[in-house]
């Protein structure tokens with residue numbers, strides 16, 4: 444391979460001493476579960492998102508599950524989300540015993556189509572969970588209007604969108620609850636699994652704080668049936684180092700996206716592949732730079748023979764996954780999501796990517812499409 448799909452080793456090399464100092468500091472403190480590092484990290488995420496409360500937990504998937512539990516969502520309830528996303532969005536809904544109700548995507552943005560949500564609402568709808576896929580916020584205003592008119596809470600799956608903005612407001616601060624993941628491949632990645640939940644609602648924050656420590660307010664006194672989903676101090680200490688670079692890394696991703704657009708135009712490829720949408724009122728943080736091709740699988744093969752990596756997020760829409768077969772969906776139920784799963788291809792977009800590397804990616808795509 445001429446380059447990795449994501450170069451975490453290059454990222455580590457650029458912050459090596461600071462990370463090692465944070466790890467050493469944590470080892471010397473010998474306090475590994477919650478504690479001051481975690482509290483400091485939560486405060487920094489509150490400052491970043493403008494949310495009053497942040498509750499760190501063990502993963503982005505747990506953040507979604509805790510959010511649903513805090514809202515009392517379970518058996519007999521329905522939660523609306525998109526079928527074109529990572530498994531955990533709908534998986535968390537099913538895991539708490541509720542039913543994922545899918546609504547198709549807007550083919551331009553890959554995000555849930557706000558206009559199609561109303562038809563999916565029933566008396567059992569207990570939340571709407573838009574996903575800010577690939578680092579681009581869903582079109583939140585129509586979703587929030589619809590939800591508030593019917594008193595339905597909105598849980599944002601902002602796992603891929605830390606630092607993204609919608610009409611100037613941070614992703615994860617728009618709905619009632621925001622859920623973030625710090626899986627290593629996200630824009631802010633831990634050295635393992637990690638996640639956080641944000642909200643401005645004091646009562647919800649209080650429930651979330653209990654739920655992630657087995658439901659205990661005081662030691663060995665349990666008010667709720669919670670779970671063990673805490674952030675390790677080691678992860679918090681490392682994440683605090685990386686958080687200082689988040690804006691710089693997002694700017695580098697945006698710069699690389701602009702350069703791809705320029706190169707695709709120079710190679711006259713704009714009629715051959717579709718480039719990601721960049722709606723004017725959104726700040727895209729490009730966790731992925733995802734193009735569409737009608738001959739995606741052969742294009743990917745062609746890139747591989749040239750030593751160029753790419754990834755398919757996501758090859759099978761969730762309504763067609765075996766794990767969700769019990770929902771009774773079939774091919775054709777969500778055509779825009781199914782088309783996306785056949786056509787999408789994500790290209791390397793990580794901050795350390797060079798212009799020469801991007802040039803080789805686009806040149807290889809160009810010779811797959813001879814004039």
Ligand SMILES: *Cc1c(COP(=O)(O)O)cnc(C)c1O
Nearest residue numbers: 502503504529531532602624626
């Ligand atoms: C990564 C991701 C999650 C889950 O996060 P984990 O930390 O891996 O559990 C949830 N939703 C989306 C859209 C994601 O990309």
